[in-house]
Every structure is written in C-alpha cells, then in structure tokens.
Amino acid sequence: MNIGILGLGLIGGSLGLDLLERGHRVIGVSRQETTCFQAIALGSVSEASTDMSRLQAAEVVFICTPLGLIVPKFAELISHLDDATVITDVGSVKTPIVEALSPLWENFIGGHPMAGSTNSGIEAAQRNLFAARPYVLTPTTTTPKKAISTVSEIVLSLGANIYHCQPEQHDRAVSWISHLPVMVSSSLIATAMSEREQDVLELAQKLASTGFRDTSRVGGGNPELGVMMAKYNRQALLNSLQQYRQNLDELIDLIEQENWIKLEEKLQSTQSSRRQFNV
Amino acid sequence: MNIGILGLGLIGGSLGLDLLERGHRVIGVSRQETTCFQAIALGSVSEASTDMSRLQAAEVVFICTPLGLIVPKFAELISHLDDATVITDVGSVKTPIVEALSPLWENFIGGHPMAGSTNSGIEAAQRNLFAARPYVLTPTTTTPKKAISTVSEIVLSLGANIYHCQPEQHDRAVSWISHLPVMVSSSLIATAMSEREQDVLELAQKLASTGFRDTSRVGGGNPELGVMMAKYNRQALLNSLQQYRQNLDELIDLIEQENWIKLEEKLQSTQSSRRQFNV
Numbered sequence: 001m002n003i004g005i006l007g008l009g010l011i012g013g014s015l016g017l018d019l020l021e022r023g024h025r026v027i028g029v030s031r032q033e034t035t036c037f038q039a040i041a042l043g044s045v046s047e048a049s050t051d052m053s054r055l056q057a058a059e060v061v062f063i064c065t066p067l068g069l070i071v072p073k074f075a076e077l078i079s080h081l082d083d084a085t086v087i088t089d090v091g092s093v094k095t096p097i098v099e100a101l102s103p104l105w106e107n108f109i110g111g112h113p114m115a116g117s118t119n120s121g122i123e124a125a126q127r128n129l130f131a132a133r134p135y136v137l138t139p140t141t142t143t144p145k146k147a148i149s150t151v152s153e154i155v156l157s158l159g160a161n162i163y164h165c166q167p168e169q170h171d172r173a174v175s176w177i178s179h180l181p182v183m184v185s186s187s188l189i190a191t192a193m194s195e196r197e198q199d200v201l202e203l204a205q206k207l208a209s210t211g212f213r214d215t216s217r218v219g220g221g222n223p224e225l226g227v228m229m230a231k232y233n234r235q236a237l238l239n240s241l242q243q244y245r246q247n248l249d250e251l252i253d254l255i256e257q258e259n260w261i262k263l264e265e266k267l268q269s270t271q272s273s274r275r276q277f278n279v
Numbered sequence: 280m281n282i283g284i285l286g287l288g289l290i291g292g293s294l295g296l297d298l299l300e301r302g303h304r305v306i307g308v309s310r311q312e313t314t315c316f317q318a319i320a321l322g323s324v325s326e327a328s329t330d331m332s333r334l335q336a337a338e339v340v341f342i343c344t345p346l347g348l349i350v351p352k353f354a355e356l357i358s359h360l361d362d363a364t365v366i367t368d369v370g371s372v373k374t375p376i377v378e379a380l381s382p383l384w385e386n387f388i389g390g391h392p393m394a395g396s397t398n399s400g401i402e403a404a405q406r407n408l409f410a411a412r413p414y415v416l417t418p419t420t421t422t423p424k425k426a427i428s429t430v431s432e433i434v435l436s437l438g439a440n441i442y443h444c445q446p447e448q449h450d451r452a453v454s455w456i457s458h459l460p461v462m463v464s465s466s467l468i469a470t471a472m473s474e475r476e477q478d479v480l481e482l483a484q485k486l487a488s489t490g491f492r493d494t495s496r497v498g499g500g501n502p503e504l505g506v507m508m509a510k511y512n513r514q515a516l517l518n519s520l521q522q523y524r525q526n527l528d529e530l531i532d533l534i535e536q537e538n539w540i541k542l543e544e545k546l547q548s549t550q551s552s553r554r555q556f557n558v
Contacts, residue, residue: 165479178491181491183530186546188460192556193555205556207393208557209393211460215463231537249524277487279492
C-alpha cells in the first residue's frame with residue numbers, strides 16, 4: 001500500500017520504520033529538508049520531500065505533526081488529495097481535531113497512539129514503538145466503514161491494541177490519566193519550592209528521594225506539551241482539576257479534624273483503586 | 280561496641296546486618312519470638328530476645344519500631360538502662376519524638392535514615408541499605424557532644440550521608456518531598472475514579488500509562504504509613520497542603536483565563552526547579 005506520513009518526528013518516524021518493514025511504500029513529508037534526509041537515512045521512509053503534493057500518491061495519510069499544526073496542515077493537504085484518500089491523525093486530543101476535520105473530509109478518522117518516549121524528533125524514532133500499546137480510534141457516525149477498516153488494519157499490523165470510542169470519551173479519559181497528572185505534578189514542584197527558609201529548602205532538595213522523583217516526573221516535562229494539553233483539552237481538564245480540588249479538600253479536612261480512621265479508609269481505597277489501572 | 284536494636288523490621292534488621300559485619304556485638308529485641316529467630320538466622324544480630332532488659336549491655340540503642348511505638352517503647356526501655364547509654368531512633372517524623380524523649384533522657388539524639396524498600400519486615404532486611412543515602416540527625420542544644428559523635432560515627436560507618444538539622448526543619452523538609460507527595464498522589468487516584476460514565480472510566484484504566492503510573496505510585500502505598508505521616512507531622516503537612524492548594528488554584532485560573540503564556544512560564548519554571556532536587 002502507498003502510505004503517506006506528514007510530519008516526521010518521533011511518532012511519524014517510528015510509524016515509517018514499521019510500515020516500511022511490512023512492505024509498504026512510505027511517502028514522508030516534512031517542513032525541514034534535513035529531516036527528510038535523516039528519515040531516508042534511518043530507513044523510516046521510501047522517499048521524503050518538503051513538497052506536500054507528493055502525498056497525492058498515498059492511499060492513506062497519517063498526520064503526525066504537533067497537535068497545534070494538525071488542523072492548518074490538513075487544510076493545506078486536502079487540496080492535493082483525491083476524495084478516496086483516507087486521512088488519520090495522531091493528536092493526543094481528539095474533540096477539536098475531529099470537529100474541525102470531519103466536516104471537511106469524509107474519509108477522515110481520528111486516532112491517538114498511546115506511545116511515546118522522553119526523547120522527540122526523527123532521531124528518537126524506533127521500531128515497534130506501538131507494539132502492545134493502546135491505539136485509540138474515534139470514528140463518528142458518518143465515518144465510512146472502509147476508512148475505519150483501512151486504518152484499523154494498519155494499526156493492528158503495528159501490534160497495537162485498538163480501542164474505539166467517541167472523541168469526547170477519549171478526551172475525558174486522557175484528562176484523568178495523562179493531562180491531570182501533569183498539572184498535579186507540576187503544582188507539587190512549585191509548592192516544594194515555596195519553602196521560604198533557605199536551609200529547609202536545600203535540605204528538602206537533598207533529601208528528595210524516589211517518592212518525590214516519581215510524583216514530580218511529568219510535572220518536570222516539556223512545558224509546550226503541557227500547554228497544548230490545557231489548550232486543546234481545556235474543558236475536560238478543568239473538570240478534572242475541579243474534581244481533584246474537591247478530593248484534595250476532603251483529605252485536608254480529614255487531617256484538620258484528625259479523623260485518622262476515615263483518612264486510613266480513604267488511603268486504603270486509593271491503594272486498591274490503583275490496581276484497576278493498567279500500571 | 281555493644282549496640283542494641285529495639286524493633287527488628289526492615290530498618291532494624293538491615294542495620295544489624297551492617298553492624299555485625301563491622302565487628303560490633305548486636306543485641307536485638309523484638310516483641311515476636313519468631314522475629315528473634317529469623318534475625319539470628321539471617322545474621323542480623325549476635326543475639327535476640329523478647330526481653331528488653333537484655334539491652335542493658337548496650338552502649339547505644341537504636342529504636343527501630345514503627346513511628347507510633349517509639350515513645351511508649353522508649354518509656355519501657357529506659358528503666359533498664361544506665362544513664363550513659365546513648366539512645367537514638369529512626370522515626371520519619373522528628374519534632375514529636377524529640378519533644379517527648381529529650382526531657383527524659385540526656386543522651387538521646389533523634390535520627391532518620393532516608394532509606395527504605397517497598398517491602399517491610401525482617402525478611403526484607405538487606406546489607407548496605409543506608410549506603411549513599413541521606414541520614415538526618417537532629418541534636419538539640421542540650422544533646423551531649425559525646426552522644427552526637429557516637430551515633431555519627433556509627434552512621435558514617437554505614438556509608439550514609441549525614442545531615443544535621445533541627446527537628447522542625449527536618450519535618451518541614453520531609454513534608455514537602457515525602458508526605459505531601461503521598462496526599463497529592465492519593466487524591467489523583469481518587470479523582471480519576473470519580474468519572475461517572477463507566478465506559479470512560481474503563482477506557483481511562485486501560486489507557487493509563489507511565490505518567491499515571493509514576494504520579495500515582497506513592498498514593499497507592501501503605502495506608503497506615505500515610506496516616507502516621509499525617510498524624511505525627513500534621514502541622515507541617517497541613518501547611519504544605521494549603522500551599523499546594525494555592526499553587527493548584529493559580530494553575531486552574533491560568534487555564535480558565537486561557538493565559539497560555541503564563542501557563543507555559545509556570546511549566547518552564549517547574550521543569551527547571553525539578554533539577555534542583557536530588558532526583
């Protein structure tokens with residue numbers, strides 16, 4: 001099959017490596033010529049260009065740009081394609097993408113591979129990045145069955161586990177388990193830094209161990225990504241944050257009231273609840 | 280030297296392994312006879328007994344019981360000891376311990392080895408548990424120099440990094456980097472569970488990945504330990520929680536106001552602040 005990849009970063013590059021290995025012709029497009037050369041050298045694409053019109057030859061196009069560029073790049077892209085071409089994206093928020101793109105392109109289906117790495121860019125591309133990882137697809141009631149099956153077959157060939165849901169369901173789910181943790185974790189770092197006595201702050205920094213390391217990890221991550229989550233998934237994230245604030249207030253109340261029995265029940269409940277998550 | 284260990288769990292047992300190896304005579308005391316047998320079999324003590332009076336032969340006694348038992352066990356212990364015996368403890372909160380014990384025993388010095396394991400009990404004891412880990416000592420203005428140097432020398436021989444500070448400073452520092460993270464992390468789990476649509480909750484549980492795993496880890500830990508932290512370090516923890524709530528509210532406000540520039544600045548600041556912690 002001829003498969004196009006628009007945006008050759010960690011996700012686009014890794015996708016290319018797997019698809020090329022499975023015998024497809026992979027047409028890569030990047031804004032940067034140097035990225036095109038790197039993608040070819042790494043064996044991530046059959047051919048690469050800065051010219052979007054090359055994607056005309058593709059039967060399916062994966063849009064793998066950063067979240068904020070998916071809609072504008074899509075608008076440029078569709079003028080080059082036949083109506084039959086299936087388009088999918090890999091954005092980590094789905095509602096605004098699907099709402100913007102579905103009315104413009106019948107054969108569009110939103111997607112989100114839940115795979116990543118602390119590194120980014122084509123240099124970080126790796127084989128089997130999607131294997132045994134969740135890959136969410138968000139078809140709407142009007143998405144043609146053929147478009148769904150075409151993308152599903154490719155995704156299954158990567159070894160990923162497919163989940164189908166509505167864009168809003170996806171966005172709420174990732175708000176709980178991905179976007180809220182970033183904000184919770186970032187606030188932890190900011191709070192620890194608010195200690196006013198320099199000796200105590202330095203002591204805290206020296207004594208910090210695995211507990212602080214793990215709880216603060218995602219809050220110390222890429223600030224641009226954090227902003228993107230907040231910007232594109234604002235409503236779901238605000239809802240999660242308000243719920244979080246309520247839970248935190250309940251916990252503060254228990255400690256203020258020295259209600260150790262209820263506090264222990266609450267901590268027991270979160271201990272057992274955590275096992276229900278895929279962690 | 281004759282060194283006593285009261286309480287043969289992970290910390291007491293590991294301490295014994297190291298001290299025995301360094302040529303000391305280690306006298307262990309546990310409430311459970313089976314624990315005494317295990318400690319001897321593991322090479323964690325030279326001798327072990329359920330009889331506290333055996334500690335009379337010790338020049339230094341480490342109290343390694345759970346936090347809530349340190350004060351009552353100490354009260355039983357001192358009737359058996361000579362005044363010259365140095366006593367130290369390993370409790371993870373220092374102010375209430377030091378306030379209770381210092382007036383009763385001149386040769387007392389509070390301590391807290393920042394070492395642990397997910398497992399507990401004598402079975403989990405291991406050599407070099409304290410090596411290259413922080414070990415806080417909290418002498419007061421009245422602690423005799425000899426008591427400080429005796430305990431310091433033993434701690435240094437374990438390969439630990441000693442920090443001296445006031446009990447209140449220790450408790451504030453661990454509140455930021457150890458106790459607050461537990462409450463923040465536990466609230467995250469409780470919040471994710473508050474999703475009312477069953478499909479979305481199950482999706483969130485399936486999509487949960489490294490971000491959720493790390494941020495929720497300490498919130499899914501031992502509930503009794505969490506309660507101990509809150510009970511014994513209540514004031515410092517409440518202060519940390521109030522500060523946390525303020526930081527969280529600022530972040531919620533920025534997202535509500537769609538102030539993406541300030542949000543990015545905040546996330547950049549937490550990203551760089553995190554590097555100042557020993558993580």
